[in-house]
Amino acid sequence: MLPQEEAIAILKKFLLQFNHTPVRHMTIDAIEISARIVLTENIFIYNDKYYRQIKGGAMGSPFTLTLANIFMWHWEQKLVVKQKSPNELYGRYIDDIFITSNDSIEYLRQMLSTADVYHPNIKLTSEIGKSLSFLDVQIENRNGQLVTSVHHKDSTEPYILPFKSDHPRHSFANIIRTALSRAIRYSSTLQEFKHEHRYIKLMLHYNGYPIRYIHHHFENIFSPLSIKSVSFSHMIHDENEYLTVRCQLLLPATPAEHARAARFATQADKTKSTTSIDPLVRLRLNKTQQYLDDLYPIIIHYTYENHFAYNKSTIHKLWFESFGKTDIATTKLNVGTRNNRNLKRKLLRRTPHIKKSGTIQHQTSSHL
Known part of the structure; x- marks a missing residue:
């Protein structure tokens, strides 16, 4: 108090x-x-x-x-000064504090004991280790690098809003969007994101969400963030693409930066490589190229047969394996099937024959 x-x-x-x-x-x-x-x-x-x-x-x-936040700001000043001199991290959310240190555990305990007597109404409980949770983030020290991931309490059950519940449809999409956005924000490596991605899929499936519905919303959430406009399944196997998407989500550009990028994109030489220019300008150029590619897609149609049922996914997979790291990968690929011709289809009139001239009489009859 x-x-x-x-x-x-x-x-x-x-x-x-x-x-x-x-x-x-x-x-x-x-x-x-x-x-x-x-x-x-x-x-x-x-x-x-x-x-x-x-x-x-x-x-x-x-x-x-x-x-209370202002009171804690006043209380933490001595602790912040101690963290600044060795260039260590200090973070606080209301009354939860996270700090880093390269000192011994004995020194840390002495420092926390000193901070515990700063004010008689504020008492500290501490936890020291190489892997700790701060709010809903798991932070681990791996060979001097801080790796972050989503933290799940041991007592947490994988229950969310069931898919069959009587709620507006956007509620289910928002649940997927929130979970996936949090996974991208918190997972500092592709490996950690893959682990959380599997957890999200299992949690959604456990609560009755159809697999196709899950994949559809994964693609919709990811596509606005992707610079290369590749699929979500391709991103989770590409470390560079994942880190690019994560930067897009963590560091959204300001309106002034977007305006500057649009101006530079109109003046950029599109024949030169875009890997060395500003990422925001590159995003503009790639989106423009994607729009042009969508105007002239590659269309592949084949006659439907039962043993060709998985041809679509096979063709898309071969496409990304062959051209995934080239400029042509942004070209839109449409793979479809034609109905197999048969006598019944040939003789069936699809639309009723209507005379172009003359009148049509409507008659009504009653049956007793």
């Missing part, structure tokens, strides 16, 4: 330090008075007696959460 007057004093110090004078036409003195009212004027009745809260703030209040 936060001391009310101390928290208000820290709030005032925070506003002065960052030159917030005033905030949305409110002076710091007015904010201080309002904060004191919000914190101190919480009254409730228990056993016919009136009580007033003298520590902390009301649960669920947006102001209480903001004030």
